[in-house]
Amino acid sequence: MNYLAAFVMAIISYALIDNVVLSRFYGICSFIGVGNKVKSSLCMGAAVSFVIIMAAAICYPLYNYLLVPAGVPFLDTIAAILVIACLVMIVGLVMKKFLPGLYQSLGIYLPLITTNCAVLGVVSENIASKLDFGMAMANAVGTSAGFTLVIFLYACIRVRLEAANTPKAFKGVPIALVTASLMAMAFMGLQGIGV
């Protein structure tokens, strides 16, 4: 029971307090790049979440039961990136076969998930801070929930920003970064939650 409570609290902490984009700075490229389309931001969030959770679940045993006993723990980055690249490829193939509609709409974003730092970030973080399997999964679930939440909110704000009369120099990326700064400030308020 205690462990379960710790698990849930860890998910909340990773999702809101240490938000992946706004306080740990993973996945900013896709955050800025996915832009102002609310629907594609949700699809992107779902795809990234799937890859993060799968990658964390596969890399944990791979590192602890294969690389460490074999005496080559320094190969973790190479192993992790290969797992992620394969996962993204498999997700693409499965989607193409069974969900061609969704595959079409995600199209260009799918291969980019490989280079989304949130995925490798979670895996490296799990390895670096020596989390056990439950906490590693809590990190993965919390991070993906936080990522989806933030890019969804951000896309909604940017839809409104399109219509706003911003100064010419701030159009596009600069105002997007300022928006992200304000969002990060709002999320800083959540640091008061004691976990």
Next chain:
Amino acid sequence: MSKSNHKESFLAPIWRSNPLIVSMLGLCPALAVTKTLEAAFGMGILFTIVLVCSNVLISAIRKIIPEEVKTPAYIVVIATFVTLVKMFAEAFLPELYSTLGVFVSLLVVNCIVLGRAEAFASKNGVLDSLLDGIGNGIGYTLAICMIGLIREVLGSGMLTFGATFTFLADANNGEKIRLFLLKGPRYDFSMSFFSSPAGGFLVLGIMTAIIAAVTNYKENKKKVDARIAAKKEKETAAAASASKEVAQ
């Protein structure tokens, strides 16, 4: 390739096509490790080493990599160099390694490294790829050092040397070198907001806005200059034809 092209591939990424502030690539480390100038500089150095090595190797083996497995092959090359750099940093600069944390591993998925491999090294010779790598590395390092400088000075009110590069402190009898800029015995103008993540986003946002403003101004000036020149030409042409008429 001619000599001017070599120069171009070296100089363009430093300012005109800077990977960070113009192309908006590699944002994650640019915001995460720029709390202090030293950490930003260290990140820039590691980034440059990885970029130069991977550019050179990829350009050297570009003809034997099959087209279908291009990207995975590049990623493996980059991951190998990142692992080497990681071990190097862990052994010789442990303070820097612990400051940068997982962001050393995250160099593997840095869009700039993979982007230069795909866009440049896979199409150009070894020398050009080397120059391109050095140019991009310097451009990126300068940009993140700029962010680091602004954030450290505004955020803590002073510049500290020796916290990350411990040999600087060792050279100074074990004392960290501190430059008090916005802070003194009687006053303190530092704003810790700039050390926080939100401050990082704001600094980068305002920097890109300033660059956009300068670019806009230059373009406008060019347009206005062109219009004035056209007008003058017309006037002189009209004057010339008028004088011709008078002569007739």
